[in-house]
Amino acid sequence: MNKIADSPIQTVISAGKMEDFFTMLKEFDSIKTSDCLIRNNMSIDVHITRKKGKLGNWVVTEDLSDFSSQRKQKTGKTMKSFYHYFSGEEKEVGIDLAVIAHKDTKKKRTYDGSIITEWFLIPICSPYEDEEGKVSIKTIELTTSKEEYRLLMETRVAIYDEFQDKIYPFLQVAIISVGKYLDCSAIFKIRDDYMLGTAIVLAEKISKKNVSLIIKDTESRINPILSVAGKYTKFFPPTEFFTNICSQMAAEAFFLNTWQVFDDRIIVDFVKPGDCYICSVTMGLIPGIATRATVYAMLEGTRILLSSNAVMYSNGTYNYKKLFEHLFDNIMEFEDMLDSPSLNLFCATKRYLKYVKKAIGKKRFISLSFPTYMKRGTFFTELLRQTKDFQLSEYYDTMLITSYHEILKALTKEENNELA
Structure with a gap:
């Protein structure tokens, strides 16, 4: 399988086998909360x-x-x-909250190894004006453990509840939903040494909207923000979702193999015993992450994307019928292509290599080595072998494993071997 790099989903909370999957889901439910911490006209x-x-x-x-x-x-x-x-x-x-942005980390540590940091403090109720209408930026000092410091420094911007002494740092996975809901995506594109400008814009935007924070509860005063949403946003329990999914998959003779939990999604792989097929079901846990079912064929240690369906959370549930509609139709077609006599014929490799160039990039493309002509089936197997270990972003990895299927379709056509 291609290795996905540079993706906000790379921090795995938990992973394992079928035996402890639903036990994990119940524990996972207990650390995810949605709280309307900031509201207007209260x-x-x-x-x-x-x-x-x-x-x-x-x-x-x-x-x-x-x-x-x-x-x-x-x-x-x-x-x-x-x-x-x-x-x-x-x-x-409830308005005694502020957006804070990292200013400085002190070189000296406390006696117990805690880290002292200085932060710009922008009150949400009045982002950057004092009582006389003058611009005034206050600062505060925070003392945190190494792990708390790591969470705070992921984006270097957080919400601070001074009264309860709680800190809600924005995680990387929250940026998409923050930018979309608050209409300020551009403020995260430029990462300055000081995120003061970002903090000021966030404070002003939050003061004008009803903001619900999706947070991860911890035992410390640091509760990371996974997403923001509107006051009417509802969330479907993962346990109920995957109970239904396991039932649907059993009907297709697919059974749970492995699972992974990330900050923003849960990914569960189902396999068909004795076959090379994998059905991967992704449940989005925050706004902006799709809930999707995807069927792959596994060859030469990499995945070939055969089909995929996505559904939205609507009317209190998911449309399971739509999620699995025609999802497995391409499996028989794929098996026919693998048995096609056309794969024993020769082809000009250059004709097909160009279709993976955009996904893997120019430098990786140059590193590929193929003879000018070779058997189609051998070429396809060698293409999988040479590209399977490339570390790509999630977007380009999907582009690559989708192109494998399209290339195989073209290779099995006897008369016209050019991709449409």
């Missing part, structure tokens, strides 16, 4: 009870009647904690 209710002339307790309740999530509360038992909660600031509850 209203709150404050209830204070008194006992014998003293404060008994206080409750601040946020009105989430327009959202599917439960009502959120902050509670306390002393007037001191009540005043501390509001911090004397004239802004709505």
Whole structure:
């Protein structure tokens, strides 16, 4: 199989065999949450009870009647904690958040090896103005462990909740959905030493929209952002999805072989015992990642893409019928091509090599070595062997393994061997 490089899906959370797949899914569900952390026009209710002339307790309740999530509360038992909660600031509850951008990492470490960093702080409620209307960029210092530091530095931009001392760093996989939903894709294309400009734009965009953060819960105060979405975005449980998929695949005599979980998707490979075919099912876990079923033939250690279907999450579920519609139709055709007498004939190799050039690039193309003429079947096998270990991006890898199928179709035509 071709090795995919330079892809945001390369960080594998978990991988394994069939026995522990559904156990993993249940654990995976527990660390994925969707939370509307930032909203406009929020209203709150404050209830204070008194006992014998003293404060008994206080409750601040946020009105989430327009959202599917439960009502959120902050509670306390002393007037001191009540005043501390509001911090004397004239802004709505939940807006005490800021976008932070990395400024500097201190050379000195703390006694326990923690890393001290300095960050630009851009309040979401007023991105870059102080009370007098002057431009003012504040900074803060954060002390983190090495692992927390790694997460923060992936994009060097995060959301900071000062009241709860929680940090939500934007991961690389979140950039597509952030740019699309907030209409600011361009701010991530240029990676400056200081991501201050990116932080200012994000703070301004977030302050004007209802933003739901899809986060990965951790035991620390660092909760990475996997995606952003609108307040009405719903997510389908992976356990229910793959229970249905396993049932559908069993009907086609395909059985679960291996699985991988990434930050933005789950990929499960099903195999047909005794055959060279693989059906790979990808479930997108964040907006922008398609849910797809793809059938491959495995030859010479690489995949040849035969067919693929994608579906969108709609009306509370997925259209499983559409996902598998005509998905396996090309298997019989592929077997006929492999048995075709045309593969014993000779062909001009140059005619077919040009169709993989765009996928593998000029430098890799020059490294290919073929005689001018050779048997078609031998040429196809050798083409797979010479290109299978190229490290390509996800886009170009798909282009390459799709071109294999098209080249084989052309090679099995006796009269006209040119690709359309």
